[in-house]
Amino acid sequence: MPTDAVPPVPPIPVRSVPPPTKAPPPGAPRRWRQLALLGGLLNVDNSESSVQSVLFPALRASLGLPLAALGQLVAASKLAHAVAGPLWVALARRWPRKNVLAVCCGFWGVWTAAMGLAQNFVQLLVLGTIASAGIAGGGPLVNGLVADLFDDADRGRAAGVLYGIAALGLGITGPLLGLLSDVENGWRYGFFASGTVQVVFGVLILAFLRDPGVGARDGARSGPAAVARLTRAQFRGLLRNRTLLLICVQRLTTGQFILISFGVTFLVDERGFTNATASLVTPAVTVTYLLGTFLGGFVADRVHRRHPRTGRIAAMQTAIVAYAVVAYAATQIDWGPMWVYMVVFGLVGGVQSVNPGINRPVVMSVVLPELRSAAFALMLSVEAAGWAISSLLVGYLGDAFGLQTAFLWLAVVLMLANGALVTLLYRPYVRDAAAVRSELARRAAATIGGAKQA
Template sequence: MSVFNYLDRSLLGLALPLIKREFGSSDTVLGLVSGMAFVLLYSLIGLPIAWLADRANRRNIVAAGLAFWSLMTIATGYVSSILQLAAARLLLGAGEAAALPPANSIIADLFPKSRRPLAMAIFGTANSIAFIALFPLAGWIAQHYGWRTMFIAMGLPGLVLAPVLLLAVREPARTIASPPRLEGSARAVMRGIAELFRNRCYVWLFVGVTLMGANVWAAGAWTPTFFTRVHGMSLGEVAGIVGPVRGVVSAAGILFGGLLIDRISASRPAWQILIPALACMTAGPAEALLLLGESRPVWFVGLAAASFFTLIHQGPIYAAVTHVVRVDQRALAIAMILLGASFLGNAIGPTAVGLINDALQPRLGDAAIRYSMLLIAVTPLLAGLCMVFAARNYEA
């Protein structure tokens, strides 16, 4: 499920050069469609879905979301205008909102507190698997059969997987004796959110993950376009290099971080957050090397290093969130973290890169994207600082 969750949202970034050629849209519009159009419903609907997941069958919620977002991926292949593309992207986000909060809540019930960072790190490798196994295939389909066929082909497997998920996965017993009742209101959700933000550690984690969201979403949306404009690569070449490198190396980074944190002494819990903080701070210079490097060996090292360090934070930070909130608020807490990483992260991610790129392009031409994307080198440094502040409150 999670593999297709990451894959389907990433396909538009791969197709942007072809879509720009067909629809003639500006980079600002493409940034809005790839970013804000997706996260608007993804973030807002994620909150009531997470509230429901704390009270109802989480497996059923995930399966329903998988079927719906797969349909929207297929529908993207049939759009005939930029407005229809934005609508399909909007609904794709609504479906994908049903994935990560319930899934992380399930994992929290399946594993004890000491093993959750590693369990969630392994779950986080779904993003890497998508890049390794399916991103090159998607690029090959787009190059030889068109971007529309790519969306249709990548959406079909999710429709098959949704009923399999219902039949093969059981809803685990919750670690809380009696879950909250299903009855409630929007006011109850808002009270829960207000309680979360009275937790100082949670606030710093929220801001840090939001800044990393800006990095991840901007890189996902614009890296293929960067390589086609600056280095003259075809979509097939981009998918064949970026997909496997990001997939294999980021999986290694995620697992390395999870294993390292899994071995931290219980007497030094702050390092469960300090290690992700150091990883984020290292990812920033690596992104700059990728963007500013002229020769292939130089930018390839930057790509590999950024891929290794960028996602180390996800599993440990999600696990830390489940440790610092009440058991009956886990899904809601994760949903708010995703709202920051997705909605707010996109506001300063793909859209900002598109705006800056349009402003610089008259003077710098195709090279403008090299400098507008330096945003993804700054945000990890700031995110790391936020996580350092969170670590100071985590032990308490």
């Protein structure tokens, strides 16, 4: 595979005006603090699915549900993500992004709290679907904001920190949620607490988030009118972006998420641990996930600087294949004591965690600033659909053949095929990233030329 650098864009011969991409954007002070706030927001949004996954054995016993019910709950949640995500992005093109975030990822938490009042599976399914429809706006909008807070050289590290913070809460709350399994109707208290924290974060977003503006770190800052327009031609152009489409196919066919949804239940059903004991894997996974996101984003940025043509794609492919290997070790071998499972599941979390620091910057580098939130909405919607399909398959296969067999095919074999699929990304990524750099350079030149004439 070629690793030589893309030929640089010829510099603009202007002495008196510095390049816009080097100037700190006036709307993005304290960008790492802003990133921490956004990471905390994603953290509390993930808490709803954490309650559902960690406490499902207790919830199942309380409501008399089969294993397939967890697959149906996750599938409905992710399908709601797939449908609602683009709608929130469309709203954010007409109203301030932070206001939309505060509503969809903050105040919408009342629906998460309402899940604790469910008296049967249908009520739980309906309330969970409504709650997930709000949370769906977080991923695309937050990733768009990160792209506007950090330039291309730092986006891998920023994405790693973002998703590391987002995972931190699970490590803290996982064992606490496990303790609730020993309390009568403890799963209800988990949903009440999760929804309350979401609402609190909605207030924090309104009070402290500062939107830097679309394109602030690319020298192509757009005004509200420009951001509000997403023409059909632009959307068709987005669909013609081969890199983005291939990443969407890769996210649709990934099996990485099923261990997140079914891991604790697997340890209860297949390895005989109690719900409270099985939940102890969550802090172990969180520690390695944090290390993986921080180190993964940093290493991915270093690899990209040394090999800008192929570095990020090669890192993505390596991480996917490595995941299949450690997933096999975690699910196909009976290790015995819980501390060993904490180690092997920790390895799974560490390998999985490097992906946001790789694939998010890939999307950012092949899509123009004003289209990034729409691109992330498309990618995350497809990803949610894939998560829904794999969750349904795991639920039904688990009931029929056991979770160990289901994991073999969907977390190991499918992931090896997924890694092979990434090979198709090398050439289109080089072409699409170069096209975006060229367009941004043209815009920067036009901006400087207009300033000189004025």
